[in-house]
Amino acid sequence: MHANPLTRDQFERTLKSSAALNEIKRPATxxxxxxxxxxxxNPVAMVSMGILALIVxxxxxxxxxxxxxxDQQDYTAINQGPSAQHWFGTDSLGxxxxxxxxxxxxxxxxxxxxxxxxxxxIGVLYGxxxxxxxxxxxxxxxxxxxxxxxxxxxxxxxxxxxxxxxGLNTIIIAIAITGWGSMARLVRGQxxxxxxxxxxxxxKTLGAGFxxxxxxxxxxxxxGPIIIxxxxxxxxxxxxxxxxxxxxxxxxxxxxxxxxxxxxxxxxLLLYPYQLFFPALLISLTMLGFNLLGDGLRxxxxxxxxx
Amino acid sequence: xxxxxxxxxxxxxxxxxxSFLTYAGKVQAVRGVSLSMQEGEILAIVGESxxxxxxxxxxxxxxxxxxxSVVEGGSIELEGRNLLQLDDAKMRAIRGHEIxxxxxxxxxxxxxxxxxxxxxxxxxxxxQKVTKKEAYDRAVEMLRLVGLSNPEQRMKQYPFEFSGxxxxxxxxxxxxxxxxxxxxxxxxxxxxxxxIQSQIVDLMLDLRQKLKxxxxxxxxxxxxxxxxxxRVAVMYAGVIVEKxxxxxxxxxxxHPYTWGLLDSIPRPDTHGxxxxxxxxxxxxxxxxxxxxxxxxxxxxxxxxxxxQMPEITAEGDHEVRCxxxxxxxxxxxxxxxxxxxx
Amino acid sequence: xVKYVIKRLLIAILxxxxxxxxxxxxxxxIPGDPFANEKMILPEIRANMEAKYGLDxxxxxxYFIYMNNLLHGDFGVSFKYKNRSVxxxxxxxxxxxxxxxxxxxxxxxxxxxxxxxxxGVKRGxxxxxxxxxxxxxxxxxxxxxxxxxxxYFFAAKLxxxxxxxxxxxxxxxxxxxxxxxxxVAYIARMMRTSMLDVLGQxxxxxxxxxxxxxxxxxxxxxxxxxxxPVVTVSGSMIASTMVGSFIVExxxxxxxxxxxxxxxxxTSDYTMIMGMTAFYAIVMxxxxxxxxxxxxxxxxxxxxx
Numbered sequence: 001m002h003a004n005p006l007t008r009d010q011f012e013r014t015l016k017s018s019a020a021l022n023e024i025k026r027p028a029t030x031x032x033x034x035x036x037x038x039x040x041x042n043p044v045a046m047v048s049m050g051i052l053a054l055i056v057x058x059x060x061x062x063x064x065x066x067x068x069x070x071d072q073q074d075y076t077a078i079n080q081g082p083s084a085q086h087w088f089g090t091d092s093l094g095x096x097x098x099x100x101x102x103x104x105x106x107x108x109x110x111x112x113x114x115x116x117x118x119x120x121x122i123g124v125l126y127g128x129x130x131x132x133x134x135x136x137x138x139x140x141x142x143x144x145x146x147x148x149x150x151x152x153x154x155x156x157x158x159x160x161x162x163x164x165x166x167g168l169n170t171i172i173i174a175i176a177i178t179g180w181g182s183m184a185r186l187v188r189g190q191x192x193x194x195x196x197x198x199x200x201x202x203x204k205t206l207g208a209g210f211x212x213x214x215x216x217x218x219x220x221x222x223x224g225p226i227i228i229x230x231x232x233x234x235x236x237x238x239x240x241x242x243x244x245x246x247x248x249x250x251x252x253x254x255x256x257x258x259x260x261x262x263x264x265x266x267x268x269l270l271l272y273p274y275q276l277f278f279p280a281l282l283i284s285l286t287m288l289g290f291n292l293l294g295d296g297l298r299x300x301x302x303x304x305x306x307x
Numbered sequence: 308x309x310x311x312x313x314x315x316x317x318x319x320x321x322x323x324x325x326s327f328l329t330y331a332g333k334v335q336a337v338r339g340v341s342l343s344m345q346e347g348e349i350l351a352i353v354g355e356s357x358x359x360x361x362x363x364x365x366x367x368x369x370x371x372x373x374x375x376s377v378v379e380g381g382s383i384e385l386e387g388r389n390l391l392q393l394d395d396a397k398m399r400a401i402r403g404h405e406i407x408x409x410x411x412x413x414x415x416x417x418x419x420x421x422x423x424x425x426x427x428x429x430x431x432x433x434x435q436k437v438t439k440k441e442a443y444d445r446a447v448e449m450l451r452l453v454g455l456s457n458p459e460q461r462m463k464q465y466p467f468e469f470s471g472x473x474x475x476x477x478x479x480x481x482x483x484x485x486x487x488x489x490x491x492x493x494x495x496x497x498x499x500x501x502x503i504q505s506q507i508v509d510l511m512l513d514l515r516q517k518l519k520x521x522x523x524x525x526x527x528x529x530x531x532x533x534x535x536x537x538r539v540a541v542m543y544a545g546v547i548v549e550k551x552x553x554x555x556x557x558x559x560x561x562h563p564y565t566w567g568l569l570d571s572i573p574r575p576d577t578h579g580x581x582x583x584x585x586x587x588x589x590x591x592x593x594x595x596x597x598x599x600x601x602x603x604x605x606x607x608x609x610x611x612x613x614x615q616m617p618e619i620t621a622e623g624d625h626e627v628r629c630x631x632x633x634x635x636x637x638x639x640x641x642x643x644x645x646x647x648x649x
Numbered sequence: 650x651v652k653y654v655i656k657r658l659l660i661a662i663l664x665x666x667x668x669x670x671x672x673x674x675x676x677x678x679i680p681g682d683p684f685a686n687e688k689m690i691l692p693e694i695r696a697n698m699e700a701k702y703g704l705d706x707x708x709x710x711x712y713f714i715y716m717n718n719l720l721h722g723d724f725g726v727s728f729k730y731k732n733r734s735v736x737x738x739x740x741x742x743x744x745x746x747x748x749x750x751x752x753x754x755x756x757x758x759x760x761x762x763x764x765x766x767x768x769g770v771k772r773g774x775x776x777x778x779x780x781x782x783x784x785x786x787x788x789x790x791x792x793x794x795x796x797x798x799x800x801y802f803f804a805a806k807l808x809x810x811x812x813x814x815x816x817x818x819x820x821x822x823x824x825x826x827x828x829x830x831x832x833v834a835y836i837a838r839m840m841r842t843s844m845l846d847v848l849g850q851x852x853x854x855x856x857x858x859x860x861x862x863x864x865x866x867x868x869x870x871x872x873x874x875x876x877x878p879v880v881t882v883s884g885s886m887i888a889s890t891m892v893g894s895f896i897v898e899x900x901x902x903x904x905x906x907x908x909x910x911x912x913x914x915x916t917s918d919y920t921m922i923m924g925m926t927a928f929y930a931i932v933m934x935x936x937x938x939x940x941x942x943x944x945x946x947x948x949x950x951x952x953x954x
Contacts, residue, residue, distance in 0.1 A: 010611040011635040147664050150933050152889045155926065158914055159672070162922060163679050239791055246793045247895055247911055266797050266900070270805050270812075280794040287789035368858055396862075403860035415851040418870050420948060429869070430859045481859070 035224075038300040045296025052289040055282070059105035068096035070103035071254040079272050088278040091264055100256050101278055107257040108283075111172050112237040118176035119233060123183025124226065128214060130184065131191030142188065145181045153178050153240060161249060168251050171244065175237050186229050190222040224301035231294035235287040242283055258283045315387060316343035317521055318367070318406075318489055323381035325359075325366050328374055332593040336362045338545035339381070344489065349515060349522045351536035351553075353529065353568070357589060359545040360525045364491050367523075368402050385488075404434040407482035411494040413474035417466035423450075424462030427481045434485050449480040452517070453510060472503035479510065483518060492524045496531055508534050529572045533557060538624075541565050544589050544600035546616075551625035560643050561627040563605045569643070599630065607631060607639055653945060661938045668930040673715055676923045677708060693731045698920070701726050724924035729916050735924030738909050742893065743928075745815060746905035749898070750891035752825040757832025758883060762876065764833065765840020769875070770867055772845060780837055787834020796827040796900040813902035824901045828894050832886065836879055843875040850874075877948060884940025888933045 039045055063070060068086075074094035082089045088097035130141040148156070153175075160174040194200055200217050208216070238258070244250040245259025246266070253260075258279050265276030325337040337359045344350050352360040365371045367383055367390065383390045385405065390398065402408075407430075410416045418426060427446040431437060437445070443462070450458035453476040466474055475495060482490055492511065496504040508531060515522060526532060532539055532553070540550035541564065549562040560566055567585040587604040590596050596603070602612035611630050620632040630636055638644075699705055702725070703714040718725065724735035768780035803823060804812040814820045847853065848871055856870045893906030902908070906925065913921040 006611065006633070006635060008635050010614070011609045011630070011633065011637065013637070014608050014610055014613065143660075143664070147667050149885075150664060150668060150937065151926070151930060154895060155910075155929065158910075159675055159922065159926060162914060162917070162919070163675050235789070242791055243793065243896055246791075247899060249911075249914060262791075262793060266793065269797055269801055273801055276794075276797055280791070280797070284790045284794060287791070288785065291785055291789050370854055370857055399860045399862055401860070402858055408858040410851055410855065412851060416855045418852040418856070418874070420874055421870070429856075429861070433860050433865075478855070481855075 035300045039296055042296045042299065044292050045300070048289040048292040048296065051285060052293065055105060055286055055289070056109065059102050059109060062102035063099060063106065066096070066099040066102075068099045070100045070256060071095065079268070079275075081272070081274055089272070089274050091275055092268060097261070097275065097278055100261055101258070101282055104256040104258045104261050104279065105282065105286075107168070107251065107255060108238050108241055108259070108286075111168070111175065111241045111257070112234050115172050115175035115179065115237045116230060116234050118172075119180040119183055119237075120226065120230060122177070123180035124187050124219070124222075126180065127184035127187030127189075128191055128218065128222075131188035132195065132210075132214065132218070134192065134195070138188070138192075142185075145184050148178065148181050153236075154243060157240060157244060158249065161244070166249060166252060168255065171241055171251060175240050179233060179237065179240075183226070183229055183233070186225055187222055190225055191218050194218050194221050228294055228298045228301060231290050231297055235290040238283065238286060314345070317346045317348075317386060318342075318344040318523075319382075319384040320363070320367070321382045321384070323363065323366065323383065324379040325362050325371070326377050326379055328377065329593075334592045335595055336376075336545055336592060337366070338592075338595065340542070340545070340547055341381075342540055342547070342550070344521050344523060346488070347515065347519045347521055349511075349524060349535055349537045350540065351524045351526060351532045351538070352540045352542055352547075353526055353532050354542035355527055355589065357592075358542045359592075360542050361493055363542070364408070364493050364523060364525050367491060368406060368408055369398055370408070400434070403430045403482070403487070404485045405487050406489045406491060407485070407487045408491040408493065409475070409478045409482050409495055412498045413471055413478050414498065416478055417474055419466055421465075422462065423464055423466065423469070423477050427462075427477070427484055430481055430484055445484060446480070449484045450477070452514070453477070453480040453483075455480075471499050472506060475499060475503075475507055476510065479507075479514070483514060483520060486518060487520060489521045489523060492522060494525055494527070496526070496528065504531070505534070511535060529568055541568065544595060545592060546600060546628065547626075548601065548629065549625075549627045551623075555625045559625075561625070561632060562601075562629045563607050563631070564601045566641065566643050567604075599628070609636065650945070654942060657938055657941045661934050665930060665934045668934075669716065669719065669927055670712075672923050672926050672930075673712055676919055679919065694726075694728065697726055697731065698728070702920070719927055724928055725920050727918055728920040729918040735921055735928070738921065738925070739906070739928055742904060742906040742909045745903060746893035746898070746907060747891045749821065749824055749828065749903065749905060750887070750894070752821060753828035753832060753894075754883075754887045754890055756825060756829030757836055757886075758879070760829075760833045761836025762840050762879060764837035765879075766844055766867070766872060766875075768837065768841040769844025769848060769871075770863075777841075780841060784834040784838040784841075787831050788838065792827060792831055792894075793896045793900060795830055796824070796897050799823045799827050800900065813900075815901075815903045815905075820901075820903075824897050824903060827900075828890065828897045832890075836883075839882065840875065840879055843878050844871060847871050847875040873947075877944075880940065880944060880947065884936045884943075885933065888936035892929050892932050 072095060074090070076094065077086070077090050078094045079092055080086055080090045080094075086096050086098060088101060091097055091100070126141065126145075130138045156178040157171075157174040160178070161170055164170045164173070194217065200213060203213055203217060241250060241257060242259030242262060245257050246263045248263060250259050250263075251257055261279035262276055262283065265272075265279055268275045320340060320342040323337055323340045324335070327334040327336055340359070340363050342350070342352075342363075352363065354360050362371060362376070366376075366378060369390070378391060381391075385401065390401065393401070417423070424443070424446055427449065428439070428442040431442040431445055432439070435442075447458045447462060450461050455461050455473060455476055461469075461477075466477075469477060479490075479495075490511075495511070496507050499507060511522060511524075512535060514520060522535075524531070524535060536553045538551065539553050539556040540547050541556070541562065542548070543564050549556065549560065549565050556565065557569070560569060564585070567583070570583040571585060573582060585604060590600050590603065596613070598611070598613040598615055599605070599608075599617055602608045605612065609630060611633075615630075617628045617630045617633075619626050619628055621627075631639060701714075701718070701723075703711050706714070715725075722736075724739065726735065727733040727738075764780045764783065768777040771777050800812055800823065804810050810823050811817075811820050848867075853866060853870055856866045861869070893908070893910065895907040895911055897903070898905045898907035899911055906929075910922065910925050912918075913925065
């Protein structure tokens with residue numbers, strides 16, 4: 001079988017080295033590094049991230065550098081189609097739709113970000129407390145979430161706006177205080193599970209207090225699912241705002257958001273379809289970006305879900 | 308032992324190679340496994356986690372999802388038919404009918420939303436031309452045979468109404484209801500309590516007597532092996548390092564890995580001695596060592612062990628892959644080799 | 650089993666009571682109390698409302714009158730229009746919304762579940778990618794964009810269907826599709842994930858080891874288990890669509906609950922909003938209760954709790 005005949009000296013004993021045995025063959029990697037590697041290798045997620053970054057940058061920059069102001073009317077140029085002067089055309093008051101779209105992006109994104117941040121804070125605290133204490137506290141608190149869930153977000157928001165009167169702040173508050181249910185459920189589920197895990201038990205046995213367990217063990221280990229949920233709740237806030245504004249219940253004029261722009265455009269739909277097209281495209285692109293990024297993050301942060 | 312060499316084996320695996328494609332590279336999980344089984348025989352494949360024993364077993368029924376798994380070579384013959392060359396329909400006629408399989412975790416291996424009876428009858432109705440009534444009767448009979456009380460009532464229950472041991476019995480009933488020639492049991496006792504484990508082992512021995520089914524049992528538990536097996540194959544890093552009659556393996560093991568396995572189990576005749584674990588971890592099968600895979604952890608390793616994969620040395624039915632069996636190798640003296648002639 | 654049904658029923662009633670109380674408190678806390686402000690209300694309506702809501706009585710008593718009315722199926726009267734009760738609006742709007750909503754749900758569930766199964770089974774091949782594309786598009790593009798696009802192309806340009814209106818079969822097509830498309834996307838995505846999860850379970854391997862064909866495994870062992878999450882969400886989905894869609898009904902000018910509610914908000918018809926919300930809550934909770942019962946029937950494990 002073998003080309004070379006075996007020789008006796010090949011049968012000399014070798015020493016077993018403990019160091020070699022315990023040597024780790026593959027480089028060590030942390031959870032976050034590993035997740036980042038997986039995310040980077042996902043082209044769809046990276047492109048989405050790029051698109052979202054571009055939208056944010058344009059929203060910040062365009063209103064400063066544009067020759068038009070978002071509320072600047074020009075009765076000599078009404079309902080003009082896209083051209084070199086007005087890239088996205090003008091509306092029925094002769095306002096430049098391009099600059100209005102990016103000013104609207106500021107409002108829509110601001111509403112979404114602020115409302116989502118409040119959502120996360122309420123959701124994490126509520127869910128964390130509910131899951132940590134468990135038992136009766138948990139049951140009552142989760143019943144509360146169920147009640148909020150029974151009526152769709154949009155109706156709650158409408159009712160709150162009826163009570164508080166419409167306005168930018170009202171929309172943010174209304175979305176913020178109705179949208180935290182899913183986050184609370186998610187965090188509660190995670191905490192309930194983690195609470196049972198050996199390392200939390202061990203930490204408790206060693207005398208760690210409530211605060212240490214929550215901040216050192218529970219919250220860091222919930223970060224993955226929280227970030228994933230975040231990427232899905234930002235577009236849903238944008239969506240709620242757009243729907244409200246579209247129904248004419250959103251932010252007041254002359255402020256513009258993507259929703260009010262779409263509403264204006266829809267009224268002109270049959271005559272000037274481009275007026276709806278651009279804001280609708282931007283909303284859809286942003287939603288698409290967040291949804292695809294969310295999918296990518298889920299794959300990257302929760303490898304168990306991949307098969 | 309009296310088995311005649313010229314008799315065609317029931318199942319013959321020859322030089323089987325199976326790999327998994329992962330992002331890190333190709334994991335060579337099974338690297339040239341050869342095994343054979345006779346009718347009514349109980350063969351145990353034993354080894355630590357990740358040694359390729361489950362992959363080997365699942366490859367027989369082609370249950371490994373592909374991708375990522377790829378069979379890269381070898382043959383699996385059931386009474387002379389190469390299973391690896393059968394088309395999907397022919398393979399389905401073998402699964403559950405000629406060869407069936409039970410799995411490690413009876414908790415998750417039964418469909419939670421289907422009555423036990425229906426799950427058992429499904430196998431009969433699939434493979435045999437019988438009426439529903441006959442299938443029902445056979446399923447009840449089978450449940451009685453695996454030792455479940457009130458079988459008629461059990462038929463109507465759902466898996467969540469069963470305890471772990473009862474579920475494994477139901478799994479065995481389901482697997483054996485078509486009277487297959489071979490039952491593959493992949494770690495059938497691992498997820499169960501120790502007392503239940505021995506009940507399941509006894510049940511399998513009892514059913515082998517009654518139904519003459521050959522059993523291929525995959526386990527890492529040498530205790531279970533001693534209780535149940537006729538023959539044993541010790542597997543390490545995708546390779547079978549030693550195989551033979553159960554008494555040979557337990558009383559005259561020749562491979563240092565087998566010594567290690569036997570040292571690491573508690574035995575009634577070793578009062579006061581410490582159990583000795585095997586130091587280190589198995590090699591990375593993405594880039595398996597070119598020599599003996601156990602060399603790095605072996606107390607008796609020689610230069611050659613790191614350079615060349617040892618050939619099989621056979622002594623009757625007892626086969627070993629170890630350079631220590633070579634004529635040039637120094638003699639090793641320990642409690643497994645002493646008392647044997649040189 | 651009976652115990653479980655009673656327990657769910659009690660929970661439903663409790664939830665309903667809390668929501669109704671909350672709407673009452675919300676409406677009472679509107680700044681400037683429009684109910685007490687004479688200038689805001691026509692005299693005939695005022696008389697009407699005093700009779701209905703007991704506005705001259707203390708608030709706690711008003712609450713009991715309100716609850717008592719609801720208990721008798723009386724949702725109140727309009728705050729802006731004389732001779733219009735909430736019950737009238739529900740009687741005209743609900744059948745319209747119901748028809749539209751159920752049609753859309755049927756489209757959503759049938760197509761969504763089928764697409765989800767297809768994608769889960771053909772994972773990583775072109776049907777899967779097509780379904781992923783449709784579902785991403787469906788959840789990313791707002792309903793009003795779809796509705797407007799449909800209206801523009803199929804009604805205004807191609808003139809296959811009327812632009813707006815309600816009553817004939819042709820008027821139903823575009824709104825149902827616009828409303829259903831999002832559901833198709835949502836359900837397909839959910840069903841796909843669930844299907845992949847189930848197909849990775851041990852009992853699927855058991856079924857395969859039994860010799861069942863791929864088709865039998867998918868239908869007998871896969872779909873039945875995978876459809877559970879869809880059943881869970883379908884209850885509230887059906888409920889929320891059958892009580893009306895704000896956006897689609899407004900775009901297509903359909904006289905359903907959603908249109909009336911938006912009109913009520915725009916005209917600050919507070920009692921109308923309150924009454925319609927109460928009706929909304931009742932329908933939602935009833936549907937959720939039914940889903941709980943349905944769930945028990947298809948998942949035997951629930952009975953044990």
